[in-house]
Every structure is written in C-alpha cells, then in structure tokens.
Amino acid sequence: MLFGVFLSEAQQIDIVDFKSLQTQLVILPDSAKVYGTVNYAFEILKNTDSIYIDAINMKFSEVFIDNKKVAFHNDLKKVWLKSSFKKNEVYNLTLKYVAYPKKALYFVKHNNDWQIWTQGQGKYTSHWLPSIDDMNDKMEFDLSIRYDKTYEVIANGKLTHKKINDSTVQWHYDMQKPMSSYLVALAIGKYNKKELTSTRGIPIELYYYPEDSSKVEPTYRYTKEMFDFLEKEIGVPYPWQSYKQVPVKDFLYSGMENTSLTIFSDDFMIDKMSFIDKNYVNVNAHELAHQWFGNLVTETDGKHHWLQEGFATYYALLAERAIFGDDYYYWQLYTYTQELLAQEKANQATALLDPKASSTTFYKKGAWALHMLKEKVGDRCFKKAVKNYLEKYAFKNVTTKDFITVVETVSGQDLTAFINQWLLSKVLPVDAMYVSLFKNALIKDYEAINCNIDDCKKSFQKPFPLELKKK
Ligand SMILES: [Zn+2]
Structure with a gap:
C-alpha cells in the first residue's frame, strides 16, 4: 500500500x-x-x-x-x-x-x-x-x-x-x-535598524540599508502614532512580543504582514522630498492592522478573505484619518467608490464572499462594508463587537458568520439586510454610499461641481498634500 x-x-x-x-x-x-x-x-x-x-x-x-x-x-x-x-x-x-x-x-x-x-x-x-x-x-x-x-x-x-x-x-x-x-x-541582508517602543512597551524595529539613514524618518513617519492608535482603536493589545519592518529588493508586493515581521518593497524607502508623491504610510498601517486581522484571527479559507483585507484596509484608513483628518478619510472612500463603480461598469463586480473576488473587492468593498456596518450599529457597538470577536477567536480561524454573529449579539440588531446588500450582492449600494460620503463637505462640494468637461474638476483642491492636513 x-x-x-x-x-x-x-x-x-x-x-x-x-x-x-x-x-x-x-x-x-x-x-x-x-x-x-x-x-x-x-x-x-x-x-x-x-x-x-x-x-x-x-x-x-x-x-x-x-x-x-x-x-x-x-x-x-x-x-x-x-x-x-x-x-x-x-x-x-x-x-x-x-x-x-x-x-x-x-x-x-x-x-x-x-x-x-x-x-x-x-x-x-x-x-x-x-x-x-x-x-x-x-x-x-x-x-x-x-x-x-x-x-x-x-x-x-x-x-x-x-x-x-x-x-x-x-x-x-x-x-x-x-x-x-x-x-x-x-x-537576511546588510541592515541597520532604528528602535522605537510603543506606549504599551512593545519593541518596534525599523530596518534600513546602511546608506539610507536619511530616509528612515520620512519612510517610517507616524509608525509609533499608528501603532498606538491601532492598539487603542481595536481595543485588543498587540498580540505578539515585538514588531519589525524590513525593506527588501524586488519584493513581489507592496508589503507582507508576516507575524511580527512585515517585509516590504524597498521602493518605499523614500527621502523627505518624495514623501508627498509617494510614501509608506498606508502600507505601514495596513500590514500592522493585519497583525490582528489575518494573523491573530485567520480566515478558514478564501471565501472569507475580506476578514483580512477588508479589515486591514479599513483600519489603515482609520489610522490615517487620525493623522490626516476627516477630509482625507472621506476622499479615500470616495476614490474607492469610483474604482468599485468602474469595476461594476466593466462587468467585473462580484460579491464580497466570492473567493474569486478581485483585490479591489476584497480590500475596498471590504473596507466600505465595515464603514457602513459601523454607521449602522454605532461606534460603541462596532468597537465592542470587534474586540469581542478578536478575543473569542484569538489564535484561531474564522468565518464571516463568526464575525457577524458577534456583531448581532453585541448590537441586538438583525443584520440580514446588511449581509444581503454588502456580502452577498454583486451590486454596489451606491445611493447609500453617497449618503454617507456627503456627510463630508469636501466631497459634497466636489460632486457639486457641475460641468461636462473633465478638466474643470482638476482645479479642485483635493485633500493633499498630506503634510498640510496633519492634525
Ligand atoms: Zn493586506
């Protein structure tokens, strides 16, 4: 045999x-x-x-x-x-x-x-x-x-x-x-490192090539703030003993959230002048958020991939909101909306729970689903549910049902309509999305620019550069 x-x-x-x-x-x-x-x-x-x-x-x-x-x-x-x-x-x-x-x-x-x-x-x-x-x-x-x-x-x-x-x-x-x-x-490589400590005492090590010491500050800008923010926002302490970030050459993706060791593309090692055009802030926050969503609780299979990518995208956006402000947050949600609509127009939209969904769906529709879920059940219920969910399934594997059940228990709400609209349907609930986006005056003003020439929206003051928006 x-x-x-x-x-x-x-x-x-x-x-x-x-x-x-x-x-x-x-x-x-x-x-x-x-x-x-x-x-x-x-x-x-x-x-x-x-x-x-x-x-x-x-x-x-x-x-x-x-x-x-x-x-x-x-x-x-x-x-x-x-x-x-x-x-x-x-x-x-x-x-x-x-x-x-x-x-x-x-x-x-x-x-x-x-x-x-x-x-x-x-x-x-x-x-x-x-x-x-x-x-x-x-x-x-x-x-x-x-x-x-x-x-x-x-x-x-x-x-x-x-x-x-x-x-x-x-x-x-x-x-x-x-x-x-x-x-x-x-x-493994030739590296120097800068060491930080989070407010709750977790060592954070930021690696860089010996010739790149002037790039350390702009590349890793806001690392400690985002680390502290996520611990507080998520409500569950960072689950691992330490956190390291290492840039490498020819990396296959922007970054990868290996447990307690994010590896990222050295294209993100940037100097002060480049920060406004391209920076590591979003990837930094995204991979860090995965230390909870993906690493502490892990999908059972690809059908539930949004539990990792939707959450990491959403919590990265919350971390950036704390630094760059509400206009930035809503502007990102607005750009996600345009990408999702373009996907729908090209007949490539899928349900969020489709294991073959695109990255745009898993990441951006996933983040939108969480934004809307929080609006539906309220900030306090949402935070409590996320905390309970992480504590209940810590170091285990999870399905969408596991998460939704916790939110229903904490909020006392029946989420059937939310599940149908956001998780099972291919079609974007675009009207509801715009109602939410228009809570932000900048988006409202932008959408109100009424002209048929594409160029006339270009002069609009978008919420960039990020530097000026820091609060
Ligand atoms: Zn990710």
Missing part, C-alpha cells in the same frame, strides 16, 4: 494537531539551498497509521519519531510518515532535510551582497521549510538560523540570543503563540 491512500488533505486537520515546530537552518545562497533540522510536536486526534508534512522538492536524510527511526515516503510534495499513531498521544518528530526552493524563499543580490527573504502567502512556506500548508493548523514556530556574521538575520518573534562562531552567527528567534505557516518569514 502506498502511504496516504486513505488520507486526503482535507482530513488531516481532524486527525493530527501540530503544536510546535523548532528548526535550525543553514542557508547557502550561492547554491540556493537550505539545510535544516526540524523538530515538531504533534497530538493525534484519531488513531491513524500515517500522517504527512508538506515538503516541496526536498530530500530527507533522517526521520525520527520519539528518537526512533521511522519509515517515510517522499513524493516531493509531501513527506509521509508511517507508524501506529494513537489518539491523545503527543509525538516528537525530527526531520533532517535539504530544500532547493524555487518559490517562497528568494536570493537577490544588492550592492554585491546577498539579500534573502521569504513570501509565504500564496507561495507556500513548504518550499523551504517542511510545514503544514493548511492555514487552519496553527502552531508555534521557533526559527534558528546560522549565517555569515557580517549580515543581519531577522525572523518572526523575539531574538532570544545570538551564538557567535568564527565566521557565522546562530540567531535564535522565539515565538510564544501559534500562527499559520504562510506567516512564517525570514529576511
């Missing part, structure tokens, strides 16, 4: 609960290889004779369970382990492996030095670390990485110690809470 004939991917989470993963890694950029030893602790929920770990294109030299060699089968996507696993027992598994990652871990040259960084979401951490791709199996990940001592090595969690050898340093990072594997990350 081939291993795993009776076990499909969807079922494993009902059979095994992975609790923790500790790994020691050696990364060799010249040959694009990762050597590692990984220790897992897992509990068996139902008797079984095989389990698997996602491991793409890896080779395994040793596989031990509770210090005994076990049979395994490697199909280059998963490694299958054969043993008689008993319900309620906790097992310790050790794997030695080498990976040749073609995705998810990238080697880039910068100023003739290596930069190594990861992108787990949509790319799968199991390309470089044998792990569980299913985001519903959260576990505690502790990474320990050995690398050339002239480099900085950055990973999720708190740096507990560094062991210095002749030419290398072993960096030990500690996580204390579980997360989904797509949020595991590391970044």
